[in-house]
Amino acid sequence: MKVDFYTSQREYNEKRVQFDNAIQAVVQKGNFILGEPVVEFEKAIQEYTGAKYAIGVASGTDALILASDILGFKNGKEVITSPFTFLASASCIIRHQGKPVFVDIDEDTFSIDVNKIEERVNENTVGILPIHLFNQMADMDKIMDIANRHDLRVLEDAAEAFGMRWKGNESDYRHSGCIGDFGVYSFFPTKTLGGYGDGGMIVTNNDELARLAKSYRVHGAAKKYHYDFIGYNSRLDTLQAAVLSVKLKYIDEAIKKREEVAKLYIERLSECEEIKIPKIKGDQKHVYYVFNVLAQNRDGLAEHLKKNEIGYSIYYPRPLHMQKAFEYLGYKEGDFPVAEKVSKEIIALPIYPEITKEEVEFVCETIKNFYRK
The missing domain is CATH 3.90.1150.10 (Aspartate Aminotransferase, domain 1)
Structure with missing residues (x-):
């Protein structure tokens, strides 16, 4: 018996008409860049996760890069994270000449060992980048406590964590990515919510951070051809938003x-x-x-x-x-x-x-x- 590690064909065949109709609607309308399906999908993510803002970008990696830039994870500043993760969780810091500072993991969960974080905090530390890896979220109670006591920014790498929720000491569950300053999701095809190509999302509950993220994804423009920052060209594709909107329903x-x-x-x-x-x-x-x-x-x-x-x-x-x-x-x-x-x-x-x-x-x-x- 042949068993694929992952296949998209079965899901597509089950919902073929819905996927085909969603893609065809985009093609017929012809608005391929930040079209209406992107706006609708962002609103749906806000509703599902409870985030105040959701900003679609081209990939989970881009989401990390933009968020790291905005949070000041750069120019020699240190950010504490895990060495047991995908490259992008640390390269997003290095791309801005920041310094990732690693701490070991918990063998039972494979997440960052939160009991080792504080010993690596110094006067040059500006942030913590926890990765919600594989099945579960990192201990966000302890991470946010450390961040608040040391005035650090927190970027949640929730690329693999869509649908996960943390309660901890709070009265209700909070969706991954919505506890720190920024959170990011990846919509790579194999993900729990995966597209038919690359795609990513930045979420935040902070008005100013959301404003900056929306600007940074379109070259740093506040409005067309008016640039306040040197940003990026990173926008969630309208076709991917249409596909993901179908999948989000299920x-x-x-x-x-x-x-x-x-x-x-x-x-x-x-x-x-x-x-x-x-x-x-x-x-x-x-x-x-x-x-x-x-x-x-x-x-x-x-x-x-x-x-x-x-x-x-x-x-x-x-x-x-x-x-x-x-x-x-x-x-x-x-x-x-x-x-x-x-x-x-x-x-x-x-x-x-x-x-x-x-x-x-x-x-x-x-x-x-x-x-x-």
Whole structure:
């Protein structure tokens, strides 16, 4: 049985008429740049997340770059973040000549270890960039407490966290990205809310930050051909907004199906001693964007899955502090032992709303067969 790590075709075939009609409407109208579907989608994101403002941009990476620039994560200033993440979570700081300062991760959640953040704060620190990674949000109570006590800005990398909500010490749940100064989402096709190409979103509850983000995405213009800043050319494509608007209508259903798939994995793999399943920590509503496990002999298991035509991914095979592009920061192997250990054991299994029970059970049985050898 061939099991894809991800496929868009099943969802498209289920909702083909809706997707085709949405795309055709944009083509017929011909307003491809910041057209009405973008405005409508931004409003829908505001309503779904509770954010006061939502500003569509070309990608999640661009969202991080714009937000970092606006928040002053630049010119030698330090921003505390995790080394166990995608490149963009740190490169957005470096692009503005800022300095990412890494702290290790929690082995149970793979999120930044919030108990290690404050020891890295100094007079040159301007911000914290937590990444809500894989299944759950970072501990935003502790992060915001540190930020408030040290007058730091917080940029939530919620690229993988659409639909996740944190309650913590508050009276109600708050959507990822809506707790710090800025939050960002990615609409890369594999994401929980994914388009048919690149796309991203910046959210904030701050009037001035929203004004700046709207300006920065169109070259820094307050109005056409009137430039207050040197900004960027980064706008959410109207066609992508149309596709995403269709998908947003079904997002809660998609999240529920992901939960069902994850529960099946947990049930089937719970007695496999060689597999460790991450824990959910904190009072929050998690979303299974991916299903990661820690596996003994990870590379051997990966090869076994490949031979059996089962898709997988490794997020991430090498922490950022060990990447050649970050050598100049002066970190060395052993500086972040948890991140380094996890990078050698982690593997992501197929999970998406349209995957079948039979496919999941085949994946689990294939994994167990590998360890029975």
